[in-house]
Amino acid sequence: MPIDSLYPKSFASDNHAGTHPDVLAAMARANEGDAPAYGGDRWTREFEDHIKDVFGGAAAGFPVLNGAGANMVGLAGTVGRFDSIICPETAHIATHETGAAERLLGSKLVTVPTEDGKLVPDDIRTRLPVAGVDFEPLPRVVSISQVTELGTCYTPDEIAALADVAHANGMLLHVDGARLANAAAFLKCPLREFTTDAGVDVLSFGGTKNGALAAEAVIVLRPSLTAAIPFLRRQSLQLASKTRFISVQLSTLLTDDLWSRNATHANAMSHRLADGVTDLPGLTIRYPVESNAVFAALPKEAISILQEQFTFHVWDESENVVRWMTAFDTTPEHVDDFIAAIRKVLSP
Amino acid sequence: MPIDSLYPKSFASDNHAGTHPDVLAAMARANEGDAPAYGGDRWTREFEDHIKDVFGGAAAGFPVLNGAGANMVGLAGTVGRFDSIICPETAHIATHETGAAERLLGSKLVTVPTEDGKLVPDDIRTRLPVAGVDFEPLPRVVSISQVTELGTCYTPDEIAALADVAHANGMLLHVDGARLANAAAFLKCPLREFTTDAGVDVLSFGGTKNGALAAEAVIVLRPSLTAAIPFLRRQSLQLASKTRFISVQLSTLLTDDLWSRNATHANAMSHRLADGVTDLPGLTIRYPVESNAVFAALPKEAISILQEQFTFHVWDESENVVRWMTAFDTTPEHVDDFIAAIRKVLSP
């Protein structure tokens, strides 16, 4: 992929974007004198307070280095030696982490086919532990992504329903929230409403796709799971020595609703994009546009022509589905240019 | 540990220091527009070129997120399912990574007692694989630290001798170089002389303790080991999505010898410190001061008094040994103030 092809703006991923200037500025401000390493610093205390403000007083936040790391540390706190994890077939943990779940956790992923990347309670009910069966691992955690990998969102009620089934059967609910901010922006509700209040047990909270440089967090909402996380984070290679620089990124996003402004803007850009092309013949929007991604099927030739000018990924070769993503720094002009190009290619 | 106790300057660890201003500035400059994620960017290409310049054309560099991560990714590329790792008892991988070697690699660490943190060839020779013995794991890698955890350095010849014994017996040599820069500064020789040229196979190259914010690298010097690293890095949770910001830190250190200037300065400060206290009654310097650490035994009461004013770790409670570390930003005034305080406490 030629570097120049990313300009004027990549629609390939929200992690093609850089860092929000406020985040960089805060990192520079945190570079004052010495600080205890490994999270013993005051920026990390501030981050922890932010997490309690946002997710409730029982929530405990742990800064980590990347999204797969947040997932593995959080899940490591929930699964034992013979436990399996129920997740959608499209889950990032199942498809994009080079088998870390199997290698690092040693856990079987019980992957569920879905229409839209979302589990429903029956997907759990039909995969419950069976008394007397010891030849299969014991289902112990349900892991969902909010936003899903297909750009869709669970409502708070949908998440609560999954949590209820999980808890009623001795299971926990984990959420991969690499784009949790985008979900809140779409749902127009506090982060807490579809996490803590919905019964989520442990959560990956993403900062990087929301404007951070490299900062994610494991948020533990079930206090009995908290004590293990410091060990698991370090053992899983997710503890920065100069943690202050991770914490301050997250705190900056959580200050004055920067996270929400970034996510709301990114979402608006994907809706603008979808709205601008939805009427085109030969183009079909594949999933409800509920965050900062648009999945569209269009003719293979059109894809090729567009990829000469713009950067984006083909999601499904066999069905000619592409994924277009927007970010906190995607401008209306970027989108309108892209729309114009698409219209030109697809219009008769 | 009260935050204020870190001021004016911590002598507890070189990772209590912040980020070198040139590194921060370069990170800000790298925040221009979009870039491919996961290392497909031009800053990572530049980093890779720097690595070839420094370690030779066959060297391949991979930016990672922290030191334990660099060690685990590099070692994962060398050990199979029933291989053990020979290392000093004091090795970071054996003592400070929460059992990551056992958990993530599944490998037994064969730990060797040493006087000064350094292995000698006979330590390997006496632990060679024994034909017909399948009840022990097969020794496959020798892992040393340069600088060692006791602040000492191997000479290029000493490393070459270890590499020779390892290679002659079907083993590989891994170096944990979290403080590799300090070793080069002490040895007054190019990094390459005691790595590539000495027969090292795979290397963790540390940036964070040398002035980076959070940036380390796995350097593969034996080309047959290279192809596995991208898989291992991602699976081991060590791949940043916005890798450009990791790569640019390392490139900045490798430009205009910033790494060397930082390390040379830090080393000079520890020597200044040692020189300033070595004559004191009741204080014994424990290991040769060969990098940016001073290990000293002194009376328990003196330690207590000093810890009220300065931040540093007790290394060995039972023998009242403390570790004093300097960093790229430790000033002569910091050191002299500390010396004065020590002298005051220990003088009759």
Added chain:
Amino acid sequence: MPIDSLYPKSFASDNHAGTHPDVLAAMARANEGDAPAYGGDRWTREFEDHIKDVFGGAAAGFPVLNGAGANMVGLAGTVGRFDSIICPETAHIATHETGAAERLLGSKLVTVPTEDGKLVPDDIRTRLPVAGVDFEPLPRVVSISQVTELGTCYTPDEIAALADVAHANGMLLHVDGARLANAAAFLKCPLREFTTDAGVDVLSFGGTKNGALAAEAVIVLRPSLTAAIPFLRRQSLQLASKTRFISVQLSTLLTDDLWSRNATHANAMSHRLADGVTDLPGLTIRYPVESNAVFAALPKEAISILQEQFTFHVWDESENVVRWMTAFDTTPEHVDDFIAAIRKVLSP
């Protein structure tokens, strides 16, 4: 399950049967005086010779303790740290080993839906490694079962075709042969023809379901994989101290074609059973009867009535499919009694 319900003869599994009297007698004969432990004995030498006779001079046989053990030891010899295993959704390694593949190997199982438990070359071709993709584990081994878990058999040509695709793409072919003898009996060809000669790389060869007390073997057909097996066998808890008693079981089966006689008889009994019920209204044979298993769909009520008199498993609750298995010691009378009962229940 009441013990008495197993009488007169269980149709639930071929491991409900006891031990063939010749095997027991040979075990008693091997109980003469002392012998070196861990396979250093003459009975194990004899076993190894048998394996070379049957599978070719390059084959190396290793006695192990159970079927899951044979699979895990053999597969451990083929997969590295970031490799995945392609197998049918019905594979024993995927469904009945409590997640051992994920826990002990750390490998992702890429499970393929099939009609009849058998992979075809396109199942591999559509899952080949993709250049540049490091976010998924690397497909490294194809694992099939011969006989499959649905009682079907691959022809030698079908296995050779899978081996060809695997090898052409840098992969290996593993066979779970817990019922390999039954396949040979069905195919009426030497064991070697659909293993060594078909390009199989490593094989689990089952004795227990064929009349042994507890004896399986890992057979390595690709010599470069052999050296690792002693380490892997012991580490995987599959080495008996008094190995002579495992080896002699396998040698007994391999002497005078006892293995073949046992398997041929068991297969004949399942065919007798299928033939005796295939015309019944309301009963459908689900898969081709190609070994010692009959899968049949029949009304739920009929299943309940039959289970009061006979022991067998319901394979698929949702479709009312049962599995009926025969063993080396199932007699025609056992089968005819069972047929009579089925006919009585299902006849109008």
Added chain:
Amino acid sequence: MPIDSLYPKSFASDNHAGTHPDVLAAMARANEGDAPAYGGDRWTREFEDHIKDVFGGAAAGFPVLNGAGANMVGLAGTVGRFDSIICPETAHIATHETGAAERLLGSKLVTVPTEDGKLVPDDIRTRLPVAGVDFEPLPRVVSISQVTELGTCYTPDEIAALADVAHANGMLLHVDGARLANAAAFLKCPLREFTTDAGVDVLSFGGTKNGALAAEAVIVLRPSLTAAIPFLRRQSLQLASKTRFISVQLSTLLTDDLWSRNATHANAMSHRLADGVTDLPGLTIRYPVESNAVFAALPKEAISILQEQFTFHVWDESENVVRWMTAFDTTPEHVDDFIAAIRKVLSP
């Protein structure tokens, strides 16, 4: 090792012996008709009852296939993802299981140097978890061997003292009892007195070295650990399909004190051997003879001459220490012949 060299009787290991005739006879009797697989049979119920009789009503017994397997299954039930195991440097789990503890459990073994293979409470007290330290795994289990690998025994009080320290610090006590019977015979007390009553939490109970063909058991004495064992046993490849043949071996040993008679005899033979040579010049008995092993230092030349006639292992090459073991079927004549040979070699 030439086979013939084992005759007339090996002194190399108690697993060079065959199977006690009563055990073989019972296995043949268990070969009557069908039985449920995987432990659903009546012989396994009998075994479970025997375990409750011997170890108390809260004890739960699980037949497994070998000693390393018993250790790994039992320990897997006690250690979590970041837990370490404290054990003597000589522990079988540390020295003879090809790194299974590290590979299968992922646990660090904290190995303690000892004089005689036995831990003392201070060995635990000096290795307790340290509050706030997350860079080391958390010590969670203490694992001792009874009989130790050096042939010594803990008294019931010594074990109780270890259990007390372990429990007081949130740890569990595991016992590798591959030769538990020999300890009971030496201590002249019931098995229960130094296991259940001493506070042991989980136990490997060995049958194979006591006259079984291949039969060990995991005995869980802390009921909260029981539910996990069926999953762990199967996942760890330690479940026999025809489990009745494992269970019946153990039940036979536990009937009419056969286990005790076998162990008492084996112990008597080692004492006879030690008594017969202890006065010899140049020969030193190394450890107290408290079971069926004699460790002796003698001149290298004497060892060579004796190994031409008798089978035994050199335990420590550097100090010319050999290990002589007796078994349930070692006769006084075997021992006296061996004594005569030793005397001949060593007498002036």
